[in-house]
Amino acid sequence: MSLILNIAVDGIAYGMILFMISIGLSVTMGLMRVINLAHGAFALLGGAAAHALIARAGLSFMAAALLAIMATMAIAFLLERLVYRRIYGLGELQQVLATIGITFIFIALVNRLLGSSLLAIPLPDFLQQSVDLGFRVLPAHRLAVILAGAVVIAGLYLTIERSRFGTRLRAAVDNRSIASALGINIDAVFAATFCLGAGLAALGGILGAELLPIDAYYPLRYMVLFLIVVSVGGMGSITGSFMAALALGILETASRYLIPDFGTIVFFAAVMAVLAIRPRGLLGKA
Amino acid sequence: MQGLEVRGLRKSFGGLTVAQEIDFDLPPGARKALIGPNGAGKTTFANLVTGKLKPSGGSIRFDGSDIGSLGESERVKRGIAKTFQITTLFRTMTVRENIRLPILERQGRGGRMFGGAAADRATEAEIDALLDQFALLPLADKPIHLLAYGQQRLVELALTLALRPRVLILDEPAAGVPSSESHLILQAIERLPAELAVLIIEHDMDLVFRIARSIVVLVNGRILTEGTPDEISRDPMVRQLYLGEAHV
Amino acid sequence: MSVQEIPLTTIRTRIRGVPLMPEAVMLALAVIAYFLFPYDLALLTRIMVMMLFVLSLDLVLGYAGIATLGHAALYGTGAYAAGLFAVHVSADPVTGLVVGAAAGAALALVSGLLLMRAHGLTLLMLSIAVTLICQEIANKARDLTGGADGLRGIRMEPVLGLFKFDFVGRTGFWYALAVLCVCYAVLKVVTLSPIGLSVRGIKDSAARMVAIGSPVYRRLVTIYTIGGAVAGVAGALAAQVTQLVSLEVYAFNLSAEALIMLILGGAGRLHGAIIGTLIFMVVHHIAASVDPFNWLFIIGALVLGIVFFVPAGMLGIPAALRNLTGRNGDARP
Secondary structure, three states: OHHHHHHHHHHHHHHHHHHHHHHHHHHHHHHHOOOOOOOHHHHHHHHHHHHHHHHHOOOOHHHHHHHHHHHHHHHHHHHHHHHHHHHOOOOHHHHHHHHHHHHHHHHHHHHHHHOOOOOOOOOOHHHHOEEEOOOOEEEHHHHHHHHHHHHHHHHHHHHHHHOHHHHHHHHHHHOHHHHHHOOOOHHHHHHHHHHHHHHHHHHHHHHHHHOOOOOOOHHHHOHHHHHHHHHHHOOOOHHHHHHHHHHHHHHHHHHHHHOOOOHHHHHHHHHHHHHHHOOOOOOOOO | OOOEEEEEEEEEEOOEEEEEEEEEEEOOOOEEEEEOOOOOOHHHHHHHHHOOOOOOEEEEEEOOEEOOOOOHHHHHHHOEEEOOOOOOOOOOOEHHHHHHHHHHHHOOOOOOOOOOOOOOHHHHHHHHHHHHHOOOHHHOOOEHHHOOHHHHHHHHHHHHHOOOOOEEEEEOOOOOOOHHHHHHHHHHHHOOOOOOEEEEEOOOHHHHHHHOOEEEEEEOOEEEEEEOHHHHHHOHHHHHHHHHHHHO | OHHHHHHHHHHHHHHHHOOOHHHHHHHHHHHHHHHHOOOOHHHHHHHHHHHHHHHHHHHHHHHOOOOOOOOHHHHHHHHHHHHHHHHHOOOOHHHHHHHHHHHHHHHHHHHHHHHOOOOHHHHHHHHHHHHHHHHHHHHHOHHHHOHHHOEOOOOOOOEOOOEOOOOOOHHHHHHHHHHHHHHHHHHHHHHHOHHHHHHHHHHHOHHHHHHOOOOHHHHHHHHHHHHHHHHHHHHHHHHHHHOOEOHHHHOHHHHHHHHHHHHHHOOOOHHHHHHHHHHHHHHHHHHHOOOHHHHHHHHHHHHHHHHHHOOOOHHHHHHHHHHHHHHHHHHOO
16 A cells, blocks of 8 residues: 555656656647757756755755756747757758757756766755655655646646637647737747746756756756657647656656566557557647 | 449548538549539549548449558559649659659569669660650759749659559649640640540639530539530539639 | 869769769778778777668668667667677677678567657657667666676687687778678668669658559568668677677667768768768767767767758768859859
8 A cells, every 4th residue: 555655656746747847848849840859958957057056056945946947948048049940940850960969068068067977956954854644654855846746737727728828829839820820929939938848847857856866968868758758648738748747657656666677668668559559649639 | 334433422520521422433534524612522532532531431443343441552553543732742853763663663663672773674765755755854864853843743744644544633733833834734634545534623624624525513522513514614503603702 | 263163073973974983982991091090990890880880770761761769779689689699609700790680670670560650759759769678678688688787708700710800900890891891782782772762752752652552661661671680780790899799789879879970971872871970980089089078069069060051961062062152153243
């Protein structure tokens, strides 16, 4: 019983992290039909900046996280204006290459500035405690991650379903040319989405550092994981990404607890099975 | 029966019916045109015949045997070929290579792993003859993207004829061709082999009346009427349909 | 300038007129390299192994347009198969290559049945997933493969019973060059054959290929299997000349770098793969000895440069320059 609960809590927390990091990738890939292998770099930037601000500048966890997320969004904004804009029109293969190139450059830069060792993000005291739920004692960090994930989802839901920006974004994902003909400024919608996605990735990178440790090679090491969430969930689908992230998080955690020797194999075999049956992902557009 | 025989053909996407109870014959040597307003289901009908779409009901027979369950490339092997409404050529290749590919497929040699693709003299002579027929021979070794659009439409036609089809469906063969080049298309169609069964889908009524000996009018996925060009041009329903449209 | 251009272009067409001219030049350069760099034979051999691997990717991606990031799966499987064969069955090099080719082809065929139904992101993901599964199997089958320590104890017999592998790597060099030439010739035949034209057609327009009656899926599986055999030979060759197989043979970086080398040289032409690999490996050798992370920065910048400025690769540079000078010429009254 306690094993199942452990798997559930760890798996859901892990899934929430995957969701936060991948959701921006899914929406931008669905919106611009661009294959982006460099998205993990934003999680790295957030994590690395938070590490530097806490460990080297002595800021508090909350302040550091907030600043790191803002810095990541600023960098994402510049990157979108200066580089990504030129990538959208390219062929699939060129997009793969260009975004691999961007990933390599970020790895080299983070290494140059902070070295190649583990960039720990010390948690504040209240996240290191355990929480007694009456029937179980659980680590506060996991609960905080799950809570943060829930807040992100609620926030995204309200933004997408209730705000003007959300209406425009949905229209643009559905059909770019019609949305553009209706006078929606696709460029602006995309820039905003890109920055928001990068910010969420940074948040995921910081909160998830316990599960996906931050170092310079981070974007390459976990690239496949984030892209799998997108392709299993279906490009451009928020609900799909959420379902995929939770399912993959729980699957990976469960197989690590239950069949540690074959966890990775089971995980990728399951991904292949899903993609073989549904090549466009769970909720991808036909 | 020889040729194409369609009975009670139906197709719906979800709740939307785009073809209903279509009966249609295309015997060898036929020159038929399929006309109708936009969204009448003309291209859908063509795609049902070529196998690109699976019908929801009805039968398609070719030379007496049921081909309804065959895939697209299997129907091509039986002799049903279609040109594309939007020119779809092998853009990185030369004109000659564009024609060589369908010939190799027709001969069943397309999957061979040795022996140069261009090594067979008879094949190369056939390519020359076909290109010559369309006055494309001087352009044979030019890459496709250097050709004018009208010439590309001719390559599209030559490529499809290289399959030696017995039923040829022309999906708007003159679409997008500037009027200065459209006579080339007309001439090419007029010179098609006499025994070939031709179905032409076209908006350009000039072209339709010059080529077709029989015209089928499709409206809302249903055949409204069928007759000779004379009958169709006098038909009050058709006149109302087209004139009515013109006045909106 | 225009006076100079006429003889240049005529020379160029004359060179092109001679069949197999680029191939003859490349072979001559390889032989010259052997005598110029007698102390770097191991590096030259490694470059040739990589050339073979990139050639196989060129067939799959450059010709057939199959966008994969999992080509290392085929290479690694060839390497492990040849390594295990040498340790447990026979240390004859040529037989080992055949085993590597068979292993690479078998994996390509089995995985290709699934992969060739997918496109775009899904295809990229599936190809990576296949590689990761292979890597994990090799990692977990420690008793057989040595796991993370790598497969050791590969001792090769003399090539064809005549040429012993020596310390300096002379035999290794000639052996690799011979294998490279044979595989290049095979690929040349395949790319010029009907199936070569056919897969180029699929790359240009799969819809049109279906409309001319071509069994597109079967063609792609076939070409992927041939590519798998060649990649398997490359892996086997690497295992034989380095006498080591490690989990690195399945590394994502290997697939990514092969892709970069191919695009750098010019995809869709066999000598493009050779040139791209040569340039990349030489720059790598010089830069990586200084600092591996600087090297990552250099490739990153290099890749962006290629993608934005010379999308057709090094082979496209003459054409790009000609366009440039031509445009300048037009601009002048």
